[in-house]
Amino acid sequence: MSAGLRLGHWQDVMADVERCDVLLTDPPYSARTHDGERGMRPQPNDKKYMTDKAGWTMRPGAAIDYDCITEADCDAFAGHWAPRVRSWALTFGDHHTWRMWEAAWSETGWYTFAPVVWVKRNAPPRFAGDGPQSSCEYILVARPKRRVDDSRSRPGHYLVDVPIRPQDGGSTGVIGTKDVEGLVRVVLDYTRPGDLVVDPFAGTATVAAACLRQGRRYIGSEMDPDTHAKGLDRIEATRQDPVVRDRWGQPRRQKDLFG
Numbered sequence: 001m002s003a004g005l006r007l008g009h010w011q012d013v014m015a016d017v018e019r020c021d022v023l024l025t026d027p028p029y030s031a032r033t034h035d036g037e038r039g040m041r042p043q044p045n046d047k048k049y050m051t052d053k054a055g056w057t058m059r060p061g062a063a064i065d066y067d068c069i070t071e072a073d074c075d076a077f078a079g080h081w082a083p084r085v086r087s088w089a090l091t092f093g094d095h096h097t098w099r100m101w102e103a104a105w106s107e108t109g110w111y112t113f114a115p116v117v118w119v120k121r122n123a124p125p126r127f128a129g130d131g132p133q134s135s136c137e138y139i140l141v142a143r144p145k146r147r148v149d150d151s152r153s154r155p156g157h158y159l160v161d162v163p164i165r166p167q168d169g170g171s172t173g174v175i176g177t178k179d180v181e182g183l184v185r186v187v188l189d190y191t192r193p194g195d196l197v198v199d200p201f202a203g204t205a206t207v208a209a210a211c212l213r214q215g216r217r218y219i220g221s222e223m224d225p226d227t228h229a230k231g232l233d234r235i236e237a238t239r240q241d242p243v244v245r246d247r248w249g250q251p252r253r254q255k256d257l258f259g
Contacts (some may be wrong), residue, residue, distance in 0.1 A: 003208045003218040003235050007228045010200030011080075021195035023081055023089040024186065024207050026178060027069055030096035034068040058238045066224070069097060074104035077200070078142075082108035085198075087148045088190045091140050092118070092178075098138040105142035113141045117157040120183065124162070139186070154189045158182045177203065183210035191216050205231030209238040237250055 018074040028034070058156070081089065082105070091101045098115045105112050117139035120132040123135035141154075160182035183206055191197060192214045199207045202220030204227055208253070211218040212235070 003205075003212050004220070005202055005228065005231045005235060006219070007220040007223070007225060008221060009223050010042055013194065013221045014219065015200070015201055017198055019084055019086065019196075020106065020189050020198040020219070022197045023085045023091075023199075024071055024183075024190070024197050024200045025090070026092040026203060026207070027073075027077070027097075027199045028066060028199040029068060029094040030100075031068040033094045036083045036136060037158050069100070071100050074100045075107060077118045078104035078108050078110075081198075081200075082110055082144075083141055087143060089142045090116075090190060091142075093140060095136075095138065097246070103142035105140065105212075109141045109145060109228055111145045114156070115140055116155070117160050118178075119157055120157060120162045120179075141190075152189070155185075160184060178206045180206050180209050184213060187189050187214050187216060199219075202231055203227055205234045208235050213243075241258045 030170070048200050078089075078101070089105060089171040093101055093115075102115075107198055113258075118139060120135050123133050126133045129207045160179040162181055187197070187207075187210045189215070191211075194217065196217045196219065197207065197211050199218065199220035202208065202222040205222075207219060208218045208231065220231070222231055
């Protein structure tokens with residue numbers, strides 16, 4: 001199956017994509033998430049950072065270095081893609097942006113569902129100790145008001161791991177990288193073999209890896225050159241080894257993925 005990752009803003013480099021089957025993407029989150037992010041990532045060999053038993057560390061001041069998403073961004077995005085997506089649109093978000101996405105897709109005349117919960121089993125703790133950890137993200141699922149061409153029921157949540165190791169299917173050092181095993185499940189739930197999946201906020205191409213492993217075609221875009229290069233590396237690594245692996249590099253069994 002083919003997978004193309006383009007460098008640039010999606011409005012520019014994906015202008016020629018007139019039709020696709022599914023949109024699956026992980027865009028920027030709300031201003032609250034961006035302002036509050038402190039780069040909790042493992043630094044096992046650096047004693048300057050405080051580390052808990054799970055291997056998480058806090059790097060003060062390491063905030064997300066790209067713009068948050070706004071209501072106007074969501075409206076423009078949904079307005080562009082609604083006429084071009086045949087069946088499903090799935091956009092990741094936090095507890096603020098899922099409502100923005102719900103409003104944006106509803107405005108296009110699409111049907112929206114209650115948010116699907118992306119539950120992170122090994123989410124980093126709240127180091128300040130003044131409240132609960134943030135262990136959930138959300139997927140806003142939308143479709144045209146006409147019924148899609150199958151009647152499968154989909155899960156209301158996905159239980160996943162936060163990638164913490166810089167290897168196949170693991171962390172790439174980019175904030176927000178998703179669990180490839182979880183995305184494989186999403187791909188299987190909302191696409192069919194041979195479908196074309198678009199991903200305008202590709203990051204390190206985790207969605208591309210999930211699509212390639214399940215025989216789906218993929219077109220994505222990423223505006224940061226360094227992140228784009230990591231995405232190309234992941235696509236090539238997936239082509240060389242299409243087996244879904246856990247964060248220690250071991251092959252995953254079907255029952256582990258779907259049990």
